[in-house]
Amino acid sequence: MNNLRTVADVLEKSSRPLLCGHIMPDGDSLGSVLALGMGLQSVGKEVTIVSSDPLPDLYRFLPGIDEIVVGSVPDRKYDLLVVVDCSVPERLGSTITPTVDSGLPVVVIDHHVNDQPFGHHNYVRSSAAATGEIIMELLELLGVSINLDIAINLYTAIVTDTGSFRFENTTPETHSKAAELVKFGVPVSRLSNLIFGEQPLKSIRLLEAALNSLEVSDCGRIAWISIDRDKIDALGAEDQHIEGLISYPRKIKGVELAISFRELDKQKVKVSFRSKYTVDVNFLAKKFGGGGHVRASGCTIQGTLQEVKEVVLKEAQEIFRGC
Amino acid sequence: MNNLRTVADVLEKSSRPLLCGHIMPDGDSLGSVLALGMGLQSVGKEVTIVSSDPLPDLYRFLPGIDEIVVGSVPDRKYDLLVVVDCSVPERLGSTITPTVDSGLPVVVIDHHVNDQPFGHHNYVRSSAAATGEIIMELLELLGVSINLDIAINLYTAIVTDTGSFRFENTTPETHSKAAELVKFGVPVSRLSNLIFGEQPLKSIRLLEAALNSLEVSDCGRIAWISIDRDKIDALGAEDQHIEGLISYPRKIKGVELAISFRELDKQKVKVSFRSKYTVDVNFLAKKFGGGGHVRASGCTIQGTLQEVKEVVLKEAQEIFRGC
Numbered sequence: 001m002n003n004l005r006t007v008a009d010v011l012e013k014s015s016r017p018l019l020c021g022h023i024m025p026d027g028d029s030l031g032s033v034l035a036l037g038m039g040l041q042s043v044g045k046e047v048t049i050v051s052s053d054p055l056p057d058l059y060r061f062l063p064g065i066d067e068i069v070v071g072s073v074p075d076r077k078y079d080l081l082v083v084v085d086c087s088v089p090e091r092l093g094s095t096i097t098p099t100v101d102s103g104l105p106v107v108v109i110d111h112h113v114n115d116q117p118f119g120h121h122n123y124v125r126s127s128a129a130a131t132g133e134i135i136m137e138l139l140e141l142l143g144v145s146i147n148l149d150i151a152i153n154l155y156t157a158i159v160t161d162t163g164s165f166r167f168e169n170t171t172p173e174t175h176s177k178a179a180e181l182v183k184f185g186v187p188v189s190r191l192s193n194l195i196f197g198e199q200p201l202k203s204i205r206l207l208e209a210a211l212n213s214l215e216v217s218d219c220g221r222i223a224w225i226s227i228d229r230d231k232i233d234a235l236g237a238e239d240q241h242i243e244g245l246i247s248y249p250r251k252i253k254g255v256e257l258a259i260s261f262r263e264l265d266k267q268k269v270k271v272s273f274r275s276k277y278t279v280d281v282n283f284l285a286k287k288f289g290g291g292g293h294v295r296a297s298g299c300t301i302q303g304t305l306q307e308v309k310e311v312v313l314k315e316a317q318e319i320f321r322g323c
Numbered sequence: 324m325n326n327l328r329t330v331a332d333v334l335e336k337s338s339r340p341l342l343c344g345h346i347m348p349d350g351d352s353l354g355s356v357l358a359l360g361m362g363l364q365s366v367g368k369e370v371t372i373v374s375s376d377p378l379p380d381l382y383r384f385l386p387g388i389d390e391i392v393v394g395s396v397p398d399r400k401y402d403l404l405v406v407v408d409c410s411v412p413e414r415l416g417s418t419i420t421p422t423v424d425s426g427l428p429v430v431v432i433d434h435h436v437n438d439q440p441f442g443h444h445n446y447v448r449s450s451a452a453a454t455g456e457i458i459m460e461l462l463e464l465l466g467v468s469i470n471l472d473i474a475i476n477l478y479t480a481i482v483t484d485t486g487s488f489r490f491e492n493t494t495p496e497t498h499s500k501a502a503e504l505v506k507f508g509v510p511v512s513r514l515s516n517l518i519f520g521e522q523p524l525k526s527i528r529l530l531e532a533a534l535n536s537l538e539v540s541d542c543g544r545i546a547w548i549s550i551d552r553d554k555i556d557a558l559g560a561e562d563q564h565i566e567g568l569i570s571y572p573r574k575i576k577g578v579e580l581a582i583s584f585r586e587l588d589k590q591k592v593k594v595s596f597r598s599k600y601t602v603d604v605n606f607l608a609k610k611f612g613g614g615g616h617v618r619a620s621g622c623t624i625q626g627t628l629q630e631v632k633e634v635v636l637k638e639a640q641e642i643f644r645g646c
Contacts, residue, residue, distance in 0.1 A: 164487045165501070166515035175502035178488070179495040189618075192489035193599055198576045204534060211531040216524065253521045276516055295512075 004134070007123045008141040010107055011040065014080035018073065018104070019049045022086040023093040027059065027160025027195065029085040032109075032131040034064045035153035036084060039135075039144035048074055052093020056240045061194050062156060063149035073099055080105055083119065085131040087112040087291075109134055111161075112293065113282065129169040132157025136177055151184035152191065160195060168295060203241040206232070210245045216252065219323040222316050223249035224259040228305055229266070250274045257281070257316055261309055264300065269308040272298040279319055287315060327457070330446045331464040333430055337403035339369045341396065341427070345409040346376045346416040350483025350518065352408040353378065355432075355454040357387045358476035359407060362458075362467035371397055375416020379563045384517050385479060386472035396422055403428055406442065408454040410435040410614070432457055434484075435616065436605065452492040455480025459500055474507035475514065483518060491618060526564040529555070533568045539575065542646040545639055546572035547582040551628055552589070573597045580604070580639055584632055587623065592631040595621040602642055610638060 011017065019037050021029030030051075037047045050069045059065060072095045081104045086092060089100045100106055100118065108119030111128040128134050132154045139146060146154070158178060162170045165178070182188060209231050216223045225245060232242065242262055250258035258274045271288065273281035274296055281297040290299020301308045317323050334340065342360050344352030360370045373392045382388060395418045404427045409415060412423045423429055423441065431442030434451040451457050455477045462469060469477070481501060485493045488501070505511060532554050539546045548568060555565065565585055573581035580602050583595040594611065596604035597619050604620040613622020624631045640646050 159488075163515075164489055165482075166487055166512065166519060168512035170505070170511045172502040172505045175498045175505060179498035179502065182493070182495045182498060188493045189489065189491035190600070192486075196489060197570075197574050197599075199574045200576050201539065204537065204571060204575060208531060208534040211527060211534070214527065247520075248527060251520050251522045252527060253523050276520075277513070 002121050002123055004123050004138055005141060007107055007109060007121055008138055010080070010105070010121050011045075011082070011138075011142060014045065016046045016048075016076070016078050017080040017082050018076075018078040018099070019047060019082045019084065020051065020086075020092060020096050021084050022091040023053045025051055025053060025055060025059070028130045028132055028157040030055065030059050030062055030065065030068075031153040031155075031157030031160070032084045032135045034062055034068070035132065035139065035150045035157065036082070036109075036135050037067070038064055038150050038153070039139040039142060039146075042144055043142060048076055048078065050074065050096060052095045058195070058240055059156075061191075063152055071095055078104055080107060082107045082109070084109045084135065085112070086110060087114040087117065087124075089118050109138065112291075127169075127171070129167070129171060129174045130158045130161035132161070133174065133177055136181075146181075146184060148184050148186070151181045151186050155181045155186045155188075156191065156195065159191065164192065164196060169293075199241070202235050202237050206235050206237045206241055207245060207248070209235070211248060214249060216249075216255070217313075217317065217320075217323050219320060220252075220254040221256045221320055221323050222259070222313070223252050223255040223257075224261065224309075224313070225249055226261040226305060226309065227263065229263040232263075246272050246274050250276070257319070259312065259316065261305060261312070263305045266304065268300060268302055269305055270298065270300050271308065271312055272296075284315065284319070288312070325444050325446055327446050327461055327464060330430055330432060330444055331461055333403070333428070333444050334363065334368075334405070334461075334465060337368065339399070339401050340371075340403040340405050341399075341401040341422070342370060342372045342405045342407065343374065343409075343415060343419050344407050345414040348374055348376060348378060348382070350382065351453045351455055351480040353382050353385055353388065353391075354476040354478075354480030354483070355407045355458045357385055357391070358455065358462065358473045358480065359405070359432075359458050360390070361387055361473050361476070362462040362465060362469075365467055366465060371399055371401065373397065373419060375418045381518070381563055382479075384514075386475055394418055401427055403430060405430045405432070407432045407458065408435070409433060410437040410440065410447075412441050432461065435614075450492075450494070452490070452494060452497045453481045453484035455484070456497065456500055459504075469504075469507060471507050471509070474504045474509050478504045478509045478511075479514060479518065482514065487515065487519060492616075522564070525558050525560050529558050529560045529564055530568060530571070532558070534571060537572060539572075539578070540640065540643075540646050542643060543575075543577040544579045544643050544646050545582070545636070546575050546578045546580075547584065547632075547636070548572055549584040549628060549632065550586065552586040555586075569595050569597050573599070580642070582635065582639065584628060584635070586628045589627065591623060591625055592628055593621065593623050594631065594635055595619075607638065607642070611635070 021033045106119040108117045108122045246260040260272045262270045285297035288299040344356045429442040431440045431445045569583040581597045585593045608620035611622040
């Protein structure tokens with residue numbers, strides 16, 4: 001594993017880097033890639049940013065987001081592929097994954113638990129609450145002056161991946177960095193409203209429906225919600241409105257493991273896991289071909305909603321020895 | 324208005340201070356009074372802390388909370404009354420308010436907007452996100468060594484009054500102080516779960532009921548929920564489970580003013596106001612004899628739920644010129 005100075009050196013030598021984050025982009029992935037892209041541009045690099053997946057409306061406020069190319073990698077000349085916040089090539093998405101083996105040198109900057117990062121140069125620090133924290137340090141090494149636009153991207157990266165400084169990953173360093181960023185004039189309340197606060201009315205109605213589906217295991221330690229496709233469509237809600245719903249089963253006193261079952265189609269279910277203190281949900285998701293963090297992970301499983309619920313709940317109950 | 328050094332001097336000269344916060348105690352009030360109490364004890368003072376109102380279960384985890392005397396002021400000899408996080412004597416509660424005029428010197432330490440604090444010595448800084456921020460500085464002036472117990476109380480004060488660093492009042496100073504406190508080993512995730520995350524199942528069921536009552540004005544800028552007494556009682560919920568429900572109408576995109584109507588009894592309604600960017604809800608609550616902050620305030624109004632809703636919504640709609 002390289003140190004951050006080595007990664008900075010590689011970036012300094014590049015003139016035309018191609019930057020990308022992961023599929024189903026979130027605040028850390030987008031904020032990190034945008035902050036790095038702006039920083040590299042400010043020191044004279046010709047930067048291209050690409051995303052395989054469409055960008056969620058939620059993050060439309062991020063400065064520079066319109067510069068991200070969605071879909072295929074533009075046909076330009078690159079001298080470096082820089083991957084942020086992504087631990088496996090598959091999570092770059094079908095339009096970008098092949099670029100990893102195209103002969104370009106690859107840099108990976110990430111905070112997911114990962115013993116075998118796939119870049120030629122890798123900087124992985126799982127103790128960082130967000131990849132945005134690492135990018136902030138990297139920009140300093142690159143001699144980039146942080147401005148308000150960069151600060152908003154970095155702040156968004158940090159605030160989303162820490163659930164607004166609430167998750168276990170929050171460190172003194174996280175707050176120190178936030179203090180620095182807020183000094184640039186980051187509009188804290190407005191961003192919080194945009195990220196956590198503001199939801200379309202249909203999203204609140206979807207919450208009502210999700211709460212209707214809420215079930216709790218007899219032992220009270222596992223709680224889950226199920227959202228079927230028809231319900232989502234009937235409310236005109238999109239997948240992005242569903243992301244946060246898992247926090248509700250997780251909120252319940254005594255619940256250690258929260259699960260959300262979201263029907264993608266009649267034969268495919270996206271399963272999300274959240275734990276509070278003890279259960280390693282990265283391990284649990286891996287059993288179904290997924291992954292993530294110790295306290296937050298997910299996977300996609302083939303089968304009907306009912307079938308997937310049965311197999312997942314069985315596995316979950318075994319953790320608590322027949323709960 | 325005194326400076327904080329003067330207040331520290333007054334505290335230093337006291338041997339047997341009586342400390343208190345406000346009625347319906349919240350995280351800032353309790354965390355501040357406990358941190359100050361522990362700090363003063365550690366430098367040899369004989370401290371008594373009293374609360375007119377019972378202490379919410381939610382805050383049972385606060386170190387030292389069992390030392391707080393609930394109800395009447397104990398019959399001891401005091402040489403100073405120290406009031407934290409409270410801008411008017413009435414909000415001390417019926418058992419404590421008379422003490423203000425009992426001849427004891429009174430110190431007021433607060434962050435609510437207040438031109439005329441009622442103490443003999445006052446330190447009011449409305450730019451502080453929480454009274455806890457001021458207490459942290461005061462403890463330093465008093466030469467108190469912060470320990471983990473004090474840090475947990477101060478962190479709780481700050482995290483609750485900033486809504487986990489999301490509200491407009493959050494400053495770089497707020498994050499710097501949080502960074503310092505987290506260094507003492509404050510269990511961020513556990514506290515977040517206790518304060519924001521964990522809710523009894525009945526509380527989630529109450530949310531479902533509240534979402535059922537949600538209404539939005541035609542112009543989409545005012546949203547409100549109504550919770551009647553019977554519903555609360557049927558679910559076995561307590562008032563403390565209702566506090567956070569107002570965040571749901573506030574969450575809705577386009578809503579600037581959120582209101583919650585909570586039936587206290589058949590002739591009395593507690594009204595809470597929250598605004599996002601423009602409406603001064605302190606001003607609005609004052610019209611009904613209440614008060615608070617620019618973005619969060621409340622009042623209690625005599626009348627049936629229906630009557631109170633009508634009069635309050637009329638006033639609210641006038642702000643938006645007939646919205």
